[in-house]
Amino acid sequence: MSPSRRTLLKAFAASSALLSPTLLSACSSAGSATRGGTLNIGQISDSVAFFPLFIAEKRGFFEDEGLSLGDRPRLGTGAKVAAALKSGSIDIGAGVMTDVLNLAENDSQARLTTSLVTEYYVDIVVKKGFSAKGSSIEEKTRALAGGKIGITGPGSGTEALVNHLFGLAGLDARKDATLVNLGAVSSAALGALKAGRVDALAFFQPIGQQAEAAGIGEIYISPAAGDVPSLSGALHGVAFTRSGVLEAKSAEIASFQSAIDRSLEFIAGDASRVRDLLGEYLSSAPGPALDALVPILRKESPASAAVTGKGYGIARRFHVDSGLVAKAPSYEKLVPESFR
Missing domain, CATH: 3.40.190.10 (Periplasmic binding protein-like II)
Incomplete structure (x- = not known):
């Protein structure tokens, strides 16, 4: 993670201290049902896009960042992930760009925070x-x-x-x-x-x-x-949330982001260690499939969890042109500054 981005995330986390207890309580009840220091993370499945979450858990990155994980449901579809996010039963949704853009069409609180895969996988x-x-x-x-x-x-x-x-x-x-x-x-x-x-x-x-x-x-x-x-270069695997959760759990989400940064650094590192953890994550996949997947995964994983304007723009254009969404918000509106 670049020093400037780490500074932005720290500033984002520190901003929660400026909120009054009354406002924090209101934000929490509106945006999250989990206690402080904990995040519930719902994901579609155990596809390769969500391997960084597995790494962060197994390598202790979440714990190192002072973050506890609550429920980790596999919800099957992006629509169910979005519904759980709106209900407050999860704090972060892990899905694909289609999911966050669908959410943004009918929920002005939708916010895109995290790049997980920057190729259409x-x-x-x-x-x-x-x-x-x-x-x-x-x-x-x-x-x-x-x-x-x-x-x-x-x-x-x-x-x-x-x-x-x-x-x-x-x-x-x-x-x-x-x-x-x-x-x-x-x-x-x-x-x-x-x-x-x-x-x-x-x-x-x-x-x-x-x-x-x-x-x-x-x-x-x-x-x-x-x-x-x-x-080519389209942002695809992502994590997203809502503005109410960002306000109520700024420190926790900053910690989540830092842990994912470390996971992405791990993927870019020793390929044999990546292969070992991938085999544990995709336990039903045969060895030859894992061997073929490791170099692909390393190529399509971003250098950091920051959401870039270029990757977002390619994905946004694809979704609008293909008719998947009638319109999509601008990069500046959907992606908070601290997560760029």
Whole structure:
């Protein structure tokens, strides 16, 4: 973490001391149901985007920063993460940009605080033996037309990628394919591909690596590998909250941010240590899938948890252009200064 950013976070945390007890109490009741010094963090799943949270917990970074973790529910969809955040049952949501922009459309308190992955980490994975005529992104997408494509659910980042690719090819995914909602459990998605219930998957990493290791399928289109230039450098995996929580728990969220910075530094460090912890995190993933994933993960992880204007701008444009959101707030409105 740069010295200037660390200073900003410390200043942000210190600002809570300037609030009166009455105001702090009001903020807490409006924004958080957890006691001081504790954060409840809800996440969609155990996808690679949330590996930094696992590292921070296992390596003791949260504890070092004086932070206790409360509930850590895996909520299955971004919509459920957003709903839990609005209800106050969690303080921080870990999801994808689609989730925070959907929240921002109907909640002026939505705030984006943390970069976790700065490449679009959803892949299109096809069943074994699938082939396409031509190798351009448009030709490969047209080969998917008429097929059944598994996604995690409607309004998700997985559906967003399918819509975007079909749009680039002059097609409409709602008319030219059948989207099958499979939920966020990797084993169910792999089972659907293996059984032929779907012809392809639009799913978060490491589903592609697992499919290849098991001989079920292969990665067909990968934005993180540069296959979709319009998504290169897009902010994707994120943590977000609401302004009421930021006011009530400024010190705790500053500590969370510092711990995630340390996790990202860890990912950029010794690859063998990253591989060991990733194997513990993705315990059902076979060794070859983990070996393939480590260099990809290191490439798509940001240098720090700060939310950059460039990554946000690419993601914002993608979501508006693809029709996922009608409008999206500016970087300055959604990202507090201390988290840039």
